[in-house]
Amino acid sequence: xxxxxxxxxxxxxxxxxxxxxxxxxxxxxxxxxxxxxxxxxxxxxxxxxxxxxxxxxxxxxxxxxxxxxxxxxxxxxxxxxxxxxxxxxxxxxxxxxxxxxxxxxxxxxxxxxx
Amino acid sequence: xxxxxxxxxxxxxxxxxxxxxxxxxxxxxxxxxxxxxxxxxxxxxxxxxxxxxxxxxxxxxxxxxxxxxxxxxxxxxxxxxxxxxxxxxxxxxxxxxxxxxxxxxxxxxxxxxx
Numbered sequence: 001x002x003x004x005x006x007x008x009x010x011x012x013x014x015x016x017x018x019x020x021x022x023x024x025x026x027x028x029x030x031x032x033x034x035x036x037x038x039x040x041x042x043x044x045x046x047x048x049x050x051x052x053x054x055x056x057x058x059x060x061x062x063x064x065x066x067x068x069x070x071x072x073x074x075x076x077x078x079x080x081x082x083x084x085x086x087x088x089x090x091x092x093x094x095x096x097x098x099x100x101x102x103x104x105x106x107x108x109x110x111x112x113x114x
Numbered sequence: 115x116x117x118x119x120x121x122x123x124x125x126x127x128x129x130x131x132x133x134x135x136x137x138x139x140x141x142x143x144x145x146x147x148x149x150x151x152x153x154x155x156x157x158x159x160x161x162x163x164x165x166x167x168x169x170x171x172x173x174x175x176x177x178x179x180x181x182x183x184x185x186x187x188x189x190x191x192x193x194x195x196x197x198x199x200x201x202x203x204x205x206x207x208x209x210x211x212x213x214x215x216x217x218x219x220x221x222x223x224x225x226x227x228x
Contacts, residue, residue, distance in 0.1 A: 004157075033215065042118075042203050042218030043158070056215065091158065095214075100146040100165045101207035103216060105158040 002026070004106035006092050012112045013082055020078045021109045025094030032075050033103060034067055035091040036060065043091050049075060050097075082113045116141045118204050120219035127194055127226050135189040135222045137178075137204035145206040147171075147180055147187040148216070152201045161189075161202070194226045 005024045013019050025032045031050050035043035046065070048056045051072035061067075064082075069075040079086055089110050093103035121136040139145065149161040149171070162171035167182035178189045187204060204219040 031214065035216075040220070042205070042220050043216070045215035045217070048214055056213075058215070093158075093216075100148075100163050101214060101216075102146075102148060102160050102163055103207075104160065105150075107157040 004092055004094055004104055006090075006106040006109050008109055009107060010110045010112075012114065015084060015113055016081055018078065018080045019082060019111065020076055021090055021092075021111075023075045023077070023092030023106060025074070025092070026104060029094035029096050029104070030072065031095045031097065031103075032069055033093040033095070034075070034077050035093065037089040037091055037108070038087075046077075079111075082111075084113045087111055087113045116145065116206060116208055116213070116217040118206055118217055118219035120202075120204050120222050123201075123221070123223035125222060125224050127224070129196055129226055129228050130193045131226075133189070133191040133194045133198075133224065135202055135204075135224070137187045137189065137219060139185050139187065139204070139206050141185075141206055141208055141217075143208060144182075145208050147178070148205045148207070149176070149178055149187070149189050150203045150205060150218075152203065152221070154200070158203065194224070196226045196228055199224055199226045 034046040037043040049069040064080045089108045093105045095103045117140045150158045151161045162173040164171040164180035169180045201221045205216045
């Protein structure tokens with residue numbers, strides 16, 4: 001059983017460029033989450049999917065951010081017109097329905113905007 | 115809204131010392147509580163969980179008890195090892211209120227010296 005995978009692991013981009021990250025959840029998990037983590041802080045929730053439906057979005061998810069989960073499998077997170085403040089680690093997690101709601105995290109994508 | 119407060123780090127201990135990392139929370143209803151650990155260069159790993167009052171979660175020698183009366187979920191270990199050096203995050207999930215996103219504390223760095 002493979003865990004949650006994310007690609008790329010690192011991304012350096014210039015301000016104003018668009019970037020896209022991919023997350024592949026654990027295969028039998030129907031829920032998928034995106035979080036953002038900045039240095040010295042805990043992860044902050046961005047958005048959540050159940051199957052292909054995006055059910056919740058944080059106020060942190062500005063209109064420059066968009067996430068999709070076509071066919072309820074992998075997910076992509078796109079940031080348009082990147083700003084230096086977008087520099088962070090972007091984490092993906094997945095979970096099964098039921099249980100205590102525990103989530104399993106991928107290794108993250110570190111974004112640096114120059 | 116939900117929030118989690120952790121003791122600030124770093125916490126520096128000698129090998130075989132007793133560890134306590136304090137965590138208190140604010141939430142409506144009866145959240146599930148978690149401890150996650152992040153080893154250097156790795157992703158977040160679920161360490162333990164508790165879903166109701168007086169539940170004790172345990173794993174790898176770590177324990178935490180869900181105390182509703184004090185809204186706390188302190189992490190303890192009787193004898194730490196150098197390999198326990200990592201950042202520890204306390205988190206909650208408001209499943210009972212329909213909110214699946216995890217709310218994290220800011221993390222506590224543990225450094226164990228030989």
